[in-house]
Amino acid sequence: MDRIRIVLAEDHVLVREGTRRILEQQPDFSVVGEAGDGQAALDLIERLQPDVAVLDIRMPRLNGIDIVRNAKSLAPDTRSLVLTAYDDDEYVLALMEMGVSGYLLKTARASELVDAIRTVYGGEPVLHSSIAAKVARLWVRRQQGRVGQGSEQLTPRELEVLEHAAQGARNKGIADSLGISVRTVEGHFNSILSKLGVGSRIEAVLYAVSHHWVALAEATRQRGSDS
Numbered sequence: 256m257d258r259i260r261i262v263l264a265e266d267h268v269l270v271r272e273g274t275r276r277i278l279e280q281q282p283d284f285s286v287v288g289e290a291g292d293g294q295a296a297l298d299l300i301e302r303l304q305p306d307v308a309v310l311d312i313r314m315p316r317l318n319g320i321d322i323v324r325n326a327k328s329l330a331p332d333t334r335s336l337v338l339t340a341y342d343d344d345e346y347v348l349a350l351m352e353m354g355v356s357g358y359l360l361k362t363a364r365a366s367e368l369v370d371a372i373r374t375v376y377g378g379e380p381v382l383h384s385s386i387a388a389k390v391a392r393l394w395v396r397r398q399q400g401r402v403g404q405g406s407e408q409l410t411p412r413e414l415e416v417l418e419h420a421a422q423g424a425r426n427k428g429i430a431d432s433l434g435i436s437v438r439t440v441e442g443h444f445n446s447i448l449s450k451l452g453v454g455s456r457i458e459a460v461l462y463a464v465s466h467h468w469v470a471l472a473e474a475t476r477q478r479g480s481d482s
Contacts, residue, residue: 258284259285259373260303261284261285261305261306261307261308262286263278263288264289264295264308264310265309265311265338266311271289277368278309278368284372287305291314292314292315292317293318294316294317296308296310296314297321297322297325297329300322301330305333306333307333307335307336308322308326308334308335309338309368309372310322310335310339312341312346313341319339320346320349320350320353323355324353327353335357336356336357337355337359338361338363339359342360342386351458354454356380357374358381358383362383380455380456380457409450409451414463416429416440418469420459421460421463421464426441444456447459
């Protein structure tokens with residue numbers, strides 16, 4: 256079985272060691288590197304090209320935002336999952352705009368972190384419930400005064416897909432609910448992104464929410480309970 260290769264970046268040693276122990280208990284995880292500062296983390300990401308980088312935001316030498324920004328070119332196949340105590344608006348928006356794969360708060364349970372890593376590795380985003388609500392509010396505020404295209408540009412099926420995604424469903428759950436294949440769901444998302452002119456599934460959902468096409472679930476984390 257191929258293991259998910261993980262780089263862990265956290266400047267608090269006890270937190271880093273505890274997180275590593277949690278991850279190493281999973282048979283499909285392999286922690287290939289860990290760092291206590293941002294520059295060391297970026298160097299590891301560039302050298303090791305991990306599948307997932309689990310990052311804190313505030314670290315010495317280089318912060319998590321700079322790591323995500325630079326890793327896009329140095330390790331384009333590495334997915335970034337932020338695990339932090341901070342949910343400041345500027346951090347959240349900056350990381351969303353850079354296409355971070357996931358954003359979890361350190362109040363999350365160990366099982367949520369494990370699930371989140373598997374989810375982002377599979378190509379789907381993860382947001383902590385409070386972060387999802389915050390992003391939705393910030394996105395609506397940012398969209399105010401902008402002229403957006405109407406929902407008529409999307410097909411009824413594409414709107415259904417977005418509605419399920421806004422409720423936190425993953426691609427498999429959407430496919431099961433609509434009686435279509437996962438590949439078809441992925442095709443719908445590609446079409447949606449192109450029509451709306453956005454770069455990620457999260458942006459598409461928030462665009463739809465800001466235009467009142469769909470409603471964001473109160474406890475959405477951009478991941479479903481299906482597996």
